[in-house]
Amino acid sequence: MKINFEDERPIFLQIAEGIEDGILVGAYPEDGQIPSTTEISVTYKINPATALKGVSRLAEEGILYKRRGLGMFVAEGAIRKVKQKRKAAFVDRHVKPLTREAKRLGLTPGETAELIERSFRDEEN
Amino acid sequence: MKKIELKNVSKAFGQVQAVNDVSLTFEPGKIYGLLGRNGAGKSTLLNMMTGRVFPDAGTITVDGESVIENDRAMGKLYLMGERNFYPDGMRIRDAFCWAAKFYPNFDSENANHLAKKFDLNTKRKVKELSTGMSTMFRLSVALSTGAPYIFLDEPVLGLDAVHRDLFYKLLVEQFERHPACYVISTHLIEEVAGLIEEVFIIRAGELLLRESTERLLARGYTVTGPVDAVDAFVEDHPSIGEDQLGGLKSAYILGSLDMSKVPETLEVSKLNLQQLFVQLTKE
Secondary structure, three states: OOOOOOOOOOHHHHHHHHHHHHHHOOOOOOOOEOOOHHHHHHHHOOOHHHHHHHHHHHHHOOOEEEEOOOEEEEOOOHHHHHHHHHHHHHHHHHHHHHHHHHHHHOOOHHHHHHHHHHHHHHHHO | OOOEEEEEEEEEEOOEEEEEEEEEEEOOOOEEEEEEOOOOOHHHHHHHHOOOOOOOEEEEEEOOEEOOOOHHHHOOEEEEOOOOOOOOOOEHHHHHHHHHHHOOOOOHHHHHHHHHHOOOOOOOEHHHOOHHHHHHHHHHHHOOOOOOEEEEEOOOOOOOHHHHHHHHHHHHHHHHHOOOEEEEEOOOHHHHOOOOOEEEEEEOOEEEEEEEHHHHHHOEEEEEEEHHHHHHHHHHOOEEEEEEEOOEEEEEEEOOOOHHHOOOOOEEEEOOHHHHHHHHHOO
């Protein structure tokens, strides 16, 4: 999990996304326990209320669930849910800024698409 | 109702109005940031809240009782101030015993544990400590008093980056164990931005702003672009400050922004707490 205070989004959202990242890469497997809000808040030197807000957000979305007296766990199907959620936000978060920069540089949609395809090929090699 | 409450508090030193008609409340279970420039009146406020200085006007109550000449109320408050008030020759470990006499819930074990974390030798004399070591000693006391209201005035003075990091972590740990009211006054704003739930900004002795840190940050923007475009934009969105570099201008805005109405020539980014503080309190 990575918290970047230069990041523009509220810290609780960054906490939630950090946990999502951990779920996507398998660091927090489905049905596995995630760190407690105390561990999260001490590690990142943030207010415990903020850490709790980030975790609660994921619980509301069904990505985490609470086991009474034990803590928070990754829900079954969490990976699928996280991917769905990220895809829904993909245009706003990633495509729009890319489009904006492409326009500023005078790149056509075709040229931009070609660059994206090339980047995909590079990742595969 | 458990809280510290200041109502219309004022204090002058000679011709200087240090605090002017300030009303505010602090509650247990929260970490607050009390921010202001040098001479803004932060220390005077903290000294009044802890009964060290008496206000000229207004009232200060703790859990409903006046703090003035009131030992029971004073026992609930701890101020880690800029100076040491320990007798000459007193050693750190003796100072811990001393603190336990004033604060019945003082946790000596915790104080020793914190001193160890800071690599402090508790046999050292308090008066012989360097600035940084003195801060570590006073933090070890402050985080162990068990007082429900703890005021930390410049809590990282003289600490290097590693020790500051350690302090912030110890503070969160302590806060989780004892959700007291912590009021932190510091110039290292970005370092505490994630810790403080609510921020109070003091300017020239007056309370300029009180808001949840999250809400405040959500309202702060920098808009950058060609001078004409920025000037046109700030007509509808009053700025709290502006900077110009040749033909490129930045305006700092506190308010809500409809991103779909921002012209394409303008770049919008968020302001962090320190940037907001600078724009709000500069001359």
